[in-house]
Amino acid sequence: MTDNIGFDGDGKSHSEKIIEQFPEAHREQVKSIWEESRHARPEQESVGPEEVEAALSDVRQRLNLDEAQPVVGGSESKSSTGSRVDWKWMMAAASVLIIISAGFLFIPKTVEVPYGETATVEMPDGSVVELNSGSELQYSRLFSLLSREVALNGEAFFKVEKGSLPFVVHANSSVVKVTGTRFNVRSWKEDPGAETEVTVTEGSVLFYPESREGRSVALRPGEFSRWADGLQAPATPDSASLDRVLGWRSQSFAFSKKPLGVILREMERRFDITIRLEASEFSSERVTVHYVNPEDAEVILKDICRVKGLRYSASSDGFRVYE
Amino acid sequence: MNNPTDKQIRKWLRQISDSQQDAFDSLFRALYPKLVRFSLRYTRNKAVAADLAQDAFVIVWNKRREMKQVDSPKAYLYRIVRNNSLNYIRDHSSRTTGLEAMEEPRTEISDEIEQDQDDLRLQMLKQWIGELPDRRREAFELSRFEGLDHDEIAEVMGISSNTVNNHIVAALNYLKECHREYRNEANSKAQDYD
Secondary structure, three states: OOOOOOOOOOOOOHHHHHHOOOOHHHHHHHHHHHHHHOOOOOOOOOOOHHHHHHHHHHHHHHOOOOOOOOOOOOOOOOOOOOOOOOHHHHHHHHHHHHHHHHHHHHOOEEEEOOOOOOEEEEOOOOOEEEEOOOOEEEEOOOOOOOOEEEEEEEEEEEEOOOOOOOEEEEEOOEEEEEOOOEEEEEEOOOOHHHOEEEEEEEOOEEEEEOOOHHHOEEEOOOEEEEEOOOOOOOOOOEEOOHHHHHHHHHOOEEEEEEEHHHHHHHHHHHHOOEEEEOOHHHOOOEEEEEEOOOOOHHHHHHHHHHHHOOEEEEEOOEEEEEO | OOOHHHHHHHHHHHHHHOOOHHHHHHHHHHHHHHHHHHHHHHHOOHHHHHHHHHHHHHHHHHOHHHHHHOOOHHHHHHHHHHHHHHHHHHHHOOOOOHHHHHOOOOOOOOOOOOOOHHHHHHHHHHHHHHHOOHHHHHHHHHHHOOOOOHHHHHHHHOOOHHHHHHHHHHHHHHHHHHHHHHHHHHHHHHHHHO
């Protein structure tokens, strides 16, 4: 059995160093108190997401941050009174350059978010995409000139600027089409059925399987729908728990009745660790969790194991979970 | 491996020092609720706690150019909130002085209701933590509830890392003794029933 608790690179964790200061005979008891005391926070008023947003907008106002930052730059113009130029040579070079850069324009741009981090991407049309850990977003370098299309594997929150071109998200064989609005898309290729879940917070969107545009559902604010490969059409829209769906944007960790396998994968991405589920028959068991700013993966894992009657231990790069 | 949250916070701070507003928003969303709750431990007034937490973020943005040199951005924010909270209770309370305002309302435990054993233990633990001397409890709570390490706590409280360690070990020792007594009592009660 390993007794490595934390993740401080230097071998011994912060917790171990403290517990080592106690006589051998007491260590086990001290360790269990140390672990448990993390949950012994006195009951307090919580700070809800609306409160956070209201406070943020107050602070932004105090700082005069509401108008967009001016773009600093401008070209330094240098007057060139240089030597004579060989025009033929220049033209040839220019056309090679044009061909190369035209080719370059067709190579899509890809944003990959490392595990343990989140990222925010500002699109050329002013739309903003927030990406959860491990997600990948791809779009054309010509984005917003001919069309506004992106491809997503992972989870993202979109704030789409209004525009004449529809904004289209392709997510594992499903499509979300909008004009200007805010919504969350969760779509992991590795999840069972590569299920895609769309939740709208503002405006409305059309959601349909890539192969059947006719079977679209329209989602309004506060609603969500899901579709997985093999279904004729996305599920009838239902009201969503926005706190839970959008929690990842504020480092929360919340899922309602999701398969254990899916939740453990999410933990791996969020905390940049590896979790081996040795009790593989538990992978499809559904679990509900809700943590506001969990300190580390163990806080969550401990509770899940308690509820499901599983056990876990630390491994060199994360945890293993067994019966 | 690093605590991912710390890694993320450092990344945001780097972006904030380049005036990236999105990073500021993200930092705010992640730490604001924690800082409000932290300030509440001192001020016991939600509106005041919210104001003080917001002030800390205003300071971070206004001093964003200097933020690159800050060792632990998290400790930096906690320190501002702690100092302002302590100033607030110093200036606004006639009855209490200093940290006495942190006094915890006692958690009542009813014997009638059969509580889950784990639940009961947690309730007891909360009570014992509430009984710790102020500074000792403060250090212990910063470690357990806010997830700060010794160096960060030292920076927040303005004491040495060694003293932080002493506080935490002493606190744990006290909790261990409480637990031992509690368990012995429970055992002797159980024997009475036989």
